[in-house]
Amino acid sequence: MTVKVGINGYGTVGKRVADAVAQQDDMEIVGVAKRSPTYQAEMAVEKGFPFYAASDKYLDDFEKKDIPVEGMLEDLLEKADIIVDCTPKKAGYKPEYEKAGVKLYGKEGKLMNLQDFLSIPWQTTMSVLVPITSESFLAILPAY
Secondary structure (H helix, E strand, O other): OOEEEEEEOOOHHHHHHHHHHHOOOOEEEEEEEEOOOOHHHHHHHHOOOOEEEOOHHHHHHHHHOOOOOOEEHHHHHHHOOEEEEOOOHHHOOHHHHHHHOOEEEOOOOEEEOHHHHHOOOOOOOOOEEEEOOOOOEEEEOEOO
């Protein structure tokens, strides 16, 4: 079974998560979302990731920069089995995820060293380890 993954927040961490998830045989990126039309949004499109706007506030700016938008975050949530939240802690998207009924992974991410990551008692095989620096990793884990 291929798990359909959506990523909200395609910035410093989100782009690394997307690259890591894209390499998994049992996962498919159904889209990435970003609030504003930065170079990272352009990069996501160049890499072939379906792109969604996390907010309608900047929709005109996406159009001006020729960044094709597949839809809004709500549309991405309809396509995803899970969402990896790579947004800042205070972004406040959790109610939208709950309303859509998607499983939330990462919940703002958990930065840890490799030893801490390996000590987690695994209750699921669904996890992705994303290197951030030579000594730290972002563990994408179920947020239950």
